[in-house]
Amino acid sequence: MVEGDASPLSLLTLLVLVGVLAYAAAAGSALLHARAAGTAPVAALAVPARESARLLVQRRRTVPGADALLWRLGGALLPVAAALAALVVPLGSTAVSDLSVGVVWFNAMEVLAWCAVWLLGWGANSVWGLVGGYRFLIQGLSYELPHMFALITAALGAGSLRVGDIVAAQEGVWFAVLMPAAFAVYLVSALAMAFWGPFDAPVGRDLAGGASAEPTGVDRLVLLAGRYMLLAVVAAMAVPLFLGGGAGPILPAWAWSLFKTALVLGLLVWIGHRVPTVRMDRFTEVGWMVLLPLSLLQALVVSVLVLAR
Amino acid sequence: MDVTGWLLARARPCAFVVTAVGGTGARVAVERELRERGWRQAAAPGEADLLVVCGPEDAELADAVERVWEQMPGPRARVRVAGGDGAAPLLDSARGHLLDVDRQRRQAAERDARARERAQRSDGDGHGNAGHGRDESPGDGGAQGGGDGKSEGGGDDHGDADGGHGQGDGHGNGGGDGAGQDDGHGHGSGDGDSDDGHGHGHDHGGMSMPGGIPMADRGPDRDGLRLDRLHVHLGPALADWPAGLRLRLTLQGDVVQEAEAEIVGGTAVASAFWDVPGPAADLDSAQRFLAVAGWSAAAEAGRRWRDALLAEPGPGEPTRRGVLRWLRRVRRSRVLRWSTDGLGRIGGSAPDPLRGDVTDRWARLLDGVEAAVGAPGVSDAAGRDRPASDSRAQAAEAALDLLPSLVTGRELAAVRLTVASLDPDAEALRAHVPGRSHG
Amino acid sequence: MEGFGAALALALAMGALLLCVHGLAAVVGLGRAPVSGGPFLSGGAVSEHAVSRYHVRWYAVAMLFLAFDMEMVFMYPWVLVVVSTGATAVVEMFAFLAVLMAAVVYAWREGAFRWT
Numbered sequence: 001m002v003e004g005d006a007s008p009l010s011l012l013t014l015l016v017l018v019g020v021l022a023y024a025a026a027a028g029s030a031l032l033h034a035r036a037a038g039t040a041p042v043a044a045l046a047v048p049a050r051e052s053a054r055l056l057v058q059r060r061r062t063v064p065g066a067d068a069l070l071w072r073l074g075g076a077l078l079p080v081a082a083a084l085a086a087l088v089v090p091l092g093s094t095a096v097s098d099l100s101v102g103v104v105w106f107n108a109m110e111v112l113a114w115c116a117v118w119l120l121g122w123g124a125n126s127v128w129g130l131v132g133g134y135r136f137l138i139q140g141l142s143y144e145l146p147h148m149f150a151l152i153t154a155a156l157g158a159g160s161l162r163v164g165d166i167v168a169a170q171e172g173v174w175f176a177v178l179m180p181a182a183f184a185v186y187l188v189s190a191l192a193m194a195f196w197g198p199f200d201a202p203v204g205r206d207l208a209g210g211a212s213a214e215p216t217g218v219d220r221l222v223l224l225a226g227r228y229m230l231l232a233v234v235a236a237m238a239v240p241l242f243l244g245g246g247a248g249p250i251l252p253a254w255a256w257s258l259f260k261t262a263l264v265l266g267l268l269v270w271i272g273h274r275v276p277t278v279r280m281d282r283f284t285e286v287g288w289m290v291l292l293p294l295s296l297l298q299a300l301v302v303s304v305l306v307l308a309r
Numbered sequence: 310m311d312v313t314g315w316l317l318a319r320a321r322p323c324a325f326v327v328t329a330v331g332g333t334g335a336r337v338a339v340e341r342e343l344r345e346r347g348w349r350q351a352a353a354p355g356e357a358d359l360l361v362v363c364g365p366e367d368a369e370l371a372d373a374v375e376r377v378w379e380q381m382p383g384p385r386a387r388v389r390v391a392g393g394d395g396a397a398p399l400l401d402s403a404r405g406h407l408l409d410v411d412r413q414r415r416q417a418a419e420r421d422a423r424a425r426e427r428a429q430r431s432d433g434d435g436h437g438n439a440g441h442g443r444d445e446s447p448g449d450g451g452a453q454g455g456g457d458g459k460s461e462g463g464g465d466d467h468g469d470a471d472g473g474h475g476q477g478d479g480h481g482n483g484g485g486d487g488a489g490q491d492d493g494h495g496h497g498s499g500d501g502d503s504d505d506g507h508g509h510g511h512d513h514g515g516m517s518m519p520g521g522i523p524m525a526d527r528g529p530d531r532d533g534l535r536l537d538r539l540h541v542h543l544g545p546a547l548a549d550w551p552a553g554l555r556l557r558l559t560l561q562g563d564v565v566q567e568a569e570a571e572i573v574g575g576t577a578v579a580s581a582f583w584d585v586p587g588p589a590a591d592l593d594s595a596q597r598f599l600a601v602a603g604w605s606a607a608a609e610a611g612r613r614w615r616d617a618l619l620a621e622p623g624p625g626e627p628t629r630r631g632v633l634r635w636l637r638r639v640r641r642s643r644v645l646r647w648s649t650d651g652l653g654r655i656g657g658s659a660p661d662p663l664r665g666d667v668t669d670r671w672a673r674l675l676d677g678v679e680a681a682v683g684a685p686g687v688s689d690a691a692g693r694d695r696p697a698s699d700s701r702a703q704a705a706e707a708a709l710d711l712l713p714s715l716v717t718g719r720e721l722a723a724v725r726l727t728v729a730s731l732d733p734d735a736e737a738l739r740a741h742v743p744g745r746s747h748g
Numbered sequence: 749m750e751g752f753g754a755a756l757a758l759a760l761a762m763g764a765l766l767l768c769v770h771g772l773a774a775v776v777g778l779g780r781a782p783v784s785g786g787p788f789l790s791g792g793a794v795s796e797h798a799v800s801r802y803h804v805r806w807y808a809v810a811m812l813f814l815a816f817d818m819e820m821v822f823m824y825p826w827v828l829v830v831v832s833t834g835a836t837a838v839v840e841m842f843a844f845l846a847v848l849m850a851a852v853v854y855a856w857r858e859g860a861f862r863w864t
Contacts, residue, residue, distance in 0.1 A: 004751055006753065008757075011758055011761055015761065033609060034347065036605075036606040036607070036609040037344050037609045037610070037613055038344075038610075043347055047321060049319070050320055051320075053316040053320045054317075054321060054322075054323070055773075056777065057313055057316050057776060057778055058358065058383070058384065059382040059383050059384075059778050059779045060782040061380075061782055061785060062782045062784045063784075063787045064522060064784065064786060065797050065799075067799075079762060079765075079766065080762045083758055083761075083762045084755060084762075087754060097751035097752075097754040097755065099751040101824075103824075105755075124798075125798050126798050127541050127560065127789065128353070128787075128788070129798070130798050131563045131721055134562070134563065138809065144813070145813065152820075152824070152827060156830060201603065205352045205548065205549060206601045206602075206725035206726070207721065207722075208353040208547065208790070209352040209356065212356075213787075214353070214355050214788065215355065217382060217777065218769060218770055218773035221769065273606040274606070275642070276602045276603050276604035276644055276645045278644060278647075279722050279723075281864045284806065284861045285862065288812075288852055288856065288861055289852075289853075292849075293849065296842075300838075300842055303830055303841075303842075306831060307834065307838060312776045313777070316776055327791070354788055355788060370791075372791070373790070373791025373792070374791065376786070376791050376792075376793070377788070377791050379785050380785045380788050382783045383779070383783065414779075417778050417779040418779075421779065424783075424784060522795075523797070524796060524800070525797060525798075525800040525801075526796070527801075530803060532803075532805075536802075537802070539795075539798060539800060540796065541789050541790075542790055543790055545790070546791030547790035547791070550790070562802045562805065563803075564805070720864060723864065
């Protein structure tokens, strides 16, 4: 049902869409902020563009003793990882590449975020960066297992690691209904992966920006863009995994994909503004003792369902 | 059309705000301006292009301000806002400097030339710390405000011998001279260092340390390990941090091993901004706490209501409803409660506002706000019942005494939350307990 | 394998895009050479390099994670054969997971997830 289309046009569409969604996420975030501040929300729509203009002009910075290569690599890795993860996300009935191991590919690419944030924090040779980098590692250790089980549960429901097959398996009932716990765990871990919302401790204000304290100018622009792209891509992946892909009445499949992605993305951005930062020394226990057993049970239930079918 | 100028004109400024003791009024005015203009407040100077120093000129703070100024990449402009009045025109003029592309280019070129010169000089005399040179050009992007027309540039921080952390004296910048480890670094090498004392020599002895900065040295930690120790300060130039407070920390990983608290500057301060009673002081502490807790939306809304309460001492119905809605939302947050429960517990003989854990303290701040604006009509009277200002001073004094023991052994996130929940008012301390010098 | 060709193309495209952004910044930016300055330490002087032997107090969690993570290597292919192999596959896999989970519960009781 989902076809691979690796033409240059399709690649371009993918990059443009990820870019637009990332911009929308940033604008939505600015909008929520403006609403809290009691200022005109319309002006917020231009905020990401204005911030980009500022960062393009701003000079770059080095810190004595910084590992410049790793540091710059860390920032640049984020948008690349986000784009590569988007490779297997179908828009309606076409993905750039519907790999037979699509779920594994997506998982592998998004995990590059660990590497990126860690390199950012380590490379800057700054205390805040270092602490921020380590904070992201323990965050990863806490969310990654439930996240992988959520992915696997969706794949289990379809009996395939191909994203197209997972979409096809939801023709009757969406996996969000069939496996609500896996969907919830996926959303939580999506926030954690994009170090967004309650899981933004690695770049927290209490660390003066943490892993993102020292990058300036275009380095910072790439880093921020990469983070919003990652958020957009994990939101987009929720649609084929749990929300029936492009399924929906009247509108064409691609429009449904985009609409559902926008809804999920909006939800994630909103949660980020609604909940204070969760500290990992509190959350780790929850991740391992609540989310992990929960996702395991969900996987068990789904595998029994699959057998009974 | 100059593209750089065009982009700059569209850029949204981002301000790094440093508050001196006695600058609370200025800070509140600046924060209000920033919020209404939609300008961002930076968490670190790296992301900022405006440096806003609030409050009277303070020699003790000058070093910190100068360093922060050097860490701003540019385009950059700085401004001192001495008092609450006139923040808007000062910010306007700083923005004007920011938009002046020719001037920014010229200053960037001068800065590069100075850096080159310094690098050459340091090759000669072995001072490798290129990052902290002096910035001797007065009026470098400076809009000056308030009563003092003097430039605040020219701070020389090479002589800054705080706490005996040597700045890698004698290390060449890339000189490859194999100088030894950190003389004058004040580490505890006396305590049981013998088993690994040679490790340093092997690890680093043959290298020239980049930037002329020594590597971290080891010390015993609370779990019986021997790990690298970093010496860092929290404050005075830190976002969402009590004005004038400096915590000198010895860190291992993100755990505080040793801590000292002190007040930087403000010796000439005679009155405190929050001497005028009212819920706005509590709201101000609460918004700062929420910002530290990573809830920027609630913090921003808190600033909004604080400004509204300051503007109308007898709050109108819309303000009252807004404040109460905000209070409900913050109180309902289980996540906030969960992440602050049990932190920084103070018992015994401490003044009332400090008792309990972090959750108790922020809940008390919110209660104070609610008591003042809760019921219509009584707001004025309730406002007067707030603790008088010397009790703020007493609380600040007690908090300063308690802080080192509270934060030792805790990690940075807990330290920030604890400090924000105590929110010692150095201004009240300076105004009402003038004899006090250190925490 | 042609799917991975697309991945390569996408990676190259992203690389080119990043180069363009950096190029643009170099053209329109205020100065091409980066500014050198010490790390932000809230106005304090830097006294030693930040990169250091860091006290990772959640070390036990990392170990536990590694053990569990290895298991995922089995689980991905397992997904593909559940239906064809039937109940045996499910029983075996979840018995294995139960053993791992028992270890996690043990570690939890030992306090591995609390380190402050």
